[in-house]
Amino acid sequence: MSIYACGIPIRNGKLLLGRRADHRKLYPRCWDVIGGKVEAGETIEMALIRELREELGVTPTRWTYVGPVQDSPTSPKVVLTYEMFAVYKWTGGEPSIRDSEHTELRWFDVEDACALSGLACSSYADVFRKIGTHAANS
Numbered sequence: 001m002s003i004y005a006c007g008i009p010i011r012n013g014k015l016l017l018g019r020r021a022d023h024r025k026l027y028p029r030c031w032d033v034i035g036g037k038v039e040a041g042e043t044i045e046m047a048l049i050r051e052l053r054e055e056l057g058v059t060p061t062r063w064t065y066v067g068p069v070q071d072s073p074t075s076p077k078v079v080l081t082y083e084m085f086a087v088y089k090w091t092g093g094e095p096s097i098r099d100s101e102h103t104e105l106r107w108f109d110v111e112d113a114c115a116l117s118g119l120a121c122s123s124y125a126d127v128f129r130k131i132g133t134h135a136a137n138s
Helices: 045-056 110-114 122-136
Strands: 002-011 014-020 033-035 059-071 080-091 100-110
Touching: 002 122, 014 033, 014 045, 014 080, 014 110, 033 045, 045 059, 045 080, 059 122, 080 122, 100 110
Parallel strands: 002 080
Antiparallel strands: 002 014, 002 033, 014 100, 059 080
16 A cells, blocks of 8 residues: 655635646546655655655645545555645745646635546545635634
């Protein structure tokens, strides 16, 4: 089982998602959360910070763990676990594409994000709604 740390930057009630590049093996051209595989010797939180630095050029400073999402994109025998975090504060300015994994970044209202037809994982919608509920109650 592979574990991934995934961050969803939140600003003014909107979620930042990235459109995966055409060359990506899994979910090309789909809207996805930002993140990547937890490497040997890393905690999930360390991987979250590293991934957002590498992919967006920002360093998360305040986040909340939202929960896991499991996905089997290639085979029912291959289970990927995405450890999801809502990221409420960061340093480094405006998030921007810093590598070749995504071709576009866009801020979405929760319901617009849930309604995306090209969402990498349909279970993300539950996470987005959970984040939206938490943000509305904070």
